[in-house]
Amino acid sequence: MTSPQTTTDTTAGGFKSGFACFIGRPNVGKSTLMNALVGTKVAITSSRPQTTRRAIRGIVHRPDAQLIVVDTPGLHKPRTLLGERLDSLVRSTLTEVDVIGFCVPADEKVGPGDRFIARELANVRGTPVVAIVTKTDLADRGQVAEQLLRVERLGDFTDIVPVSAARGFQVDLLADLLISHLPEGMALYPEGDLTDEPEHVLVAELIREAALEGVRDELPHSIAVVVDEMSPREGRDDLVDVYAHLFVERPSQKAIVIGRKGSRLREVGTAARKQIEALLGVRIYLDLRISVAKDWQRDPKQLRRLGFDA
Ligand SMILES: Nc1nc2c(ncn2[C@@H]2O[C@H](COP(=O)(O)OP(=O)(O)OP(=O)(O)O)[C@@H](O)[C@H]2O)c(=O)[nH]1
Numbered sequence: 101m102t103s104p105q106t107t108t109d110t111t112a113g114g115f116k117s118g119f120a121c122f123i124g125r126p127n128v129g130k131s132t133l134m135n136a137l138v139g140t141k142v143a144i145t146s147s148r149p150q151t152t153r154r155a156i157r158g159i160v161h162r163p164d165a166q167l168i169v170v171d172t173p174g175l176h177k178p179r180t181l182l183g184e185r186l187d188s189l190v191r192s193t194l195t196e197v198d199v200i201g202f203c204v205p206a207d208e209k210v211g212p213g214d215r216f217i218a219r220e221l222a223n224v225r226g227t228p229v230v231a232i233v234t235k236t237d238l239a240d241r242g243q244v245a246e247q248l249l250r251v252e253r254l255g256d257f258t259d260i261v262p263v264s265a266a267r268g269f270q271v272d273l274l275a276d277l278l279i280s281h282l283p284e285g286m287a288l289y290p291e292g293d294l295t296d297e298p299e300h301v302l303v304a305e306l307i308r309e310a311a312l313e314g315v316r317d318e319l320p321h322s323i324a325v326v327v328d329e330m331s332p333r334e335g336r337d338d339l340v341d342v343y344a345h346l347f348v349e350r351p352s353q354k355a356i357v358i359g360r361k362g363s364r365l366r367e368v369g370t371a372a373r374k375q376i377e378a379l380l381g382v383r384i385y386l387d388l389r390i391s392v393a394k395d396w397q398r399d400p401k402q403l404r405r406l407g408f409d410a
Pocket of ligand 1: 124125126127128129130131132133234235236237238263264265266267
């Protein structure tokens with residue numbers, strides 16, 4: 101994926117490059133913040149917790165720096181095998197980055213989940229942690245000020261910043277702060293690249309987002325998507341064929357996703373196709389199939405097949 105960028109001299113002295121990740125309870129706005137920093141929709145967002153299952157990287161390009169943001173899933177107590185894998189993924193991510201952004205939303209009480217993460221962060225030695233009070237547009241100034249004080253007491257942070265990804269409030273300032281903690285170094289990715297995640301993974305995530313729309317209460321975490329094939333239509337350079345499989349855990353869930361006479365699955369297909377077209381900038385023919393992969397979240401073989409290999 102690329103976007104138009106201004107020319108950058110990445111060989112000049114003083115250029116900085118490195119990795120940041122956001123950590124926080126599910127649903128605190130980590131993916132939205134990464135998208136706001138990168139300036140495009142890279143990670144999928146949803147109003148339900150635990151949407152993010154992969155460490156998708158967004159790349160922020162500045163004339164004097166390149167910041168690669170790793171999107172981590174929300175930390176939670178593992179209930180399924182998938183949950184355990186998420187948490188080990190989060191922990192290994194924390195030790196590999198140059199700076200950590202700890203997100204706590206402005207509009208919710210600081211709770212046991214935030215304290216649990218703050219304790220985990222205290223064990224990650226040597227990596228600076230910037231505390232971020234997210235979603236400030238959902239709280240008044242007094243509440244934001246109080247939240248900043250509460251968050252300050254949670255741990256040893258190099259900075260505490262209030263931001264609103266929805267309004268773009270202080271997003272640039274946050275980027276500057278994160279970049280200030282990066283080491284000097286060459287650009288790690290070609291100019292203009294916004295993510296190094298393979299296209300088929302981004303496409304699968306967009307389909308999953310569309311499939312979750314409207315049924316999150318019924319099947320919050322039971323849908324997985326695999327893109328089987330993605331190739332330009334023969335003789336056409338403006339059309340790409342995408343063959344994808346939606347997996348659910350039980351036949352009853354399959355019926356929900358398909359809907360009356362297939363109406364829901366058709367809507368999912370249309371919504372996903374539009375998102376993929378917007379992402380890739382070409383016309384898409386989307387062939388969407390649905391299968392039951394019984395209890396895939398608890399089965400190591402199925403997890404591997406669905407791309408959740410730890
Ligand atoms: N009003 C407002 N809503 C926000 C803001 N940032 C995120 N949200 C909303 O909060 C919800 C969760 O956002 P996500 O970015 O998916 O949260 P997340 O922390 O990545 O969630 P997980 O993937 O579950 O860990 C979505 O409905 C977002 O639209 C913000 O700055 N203001």
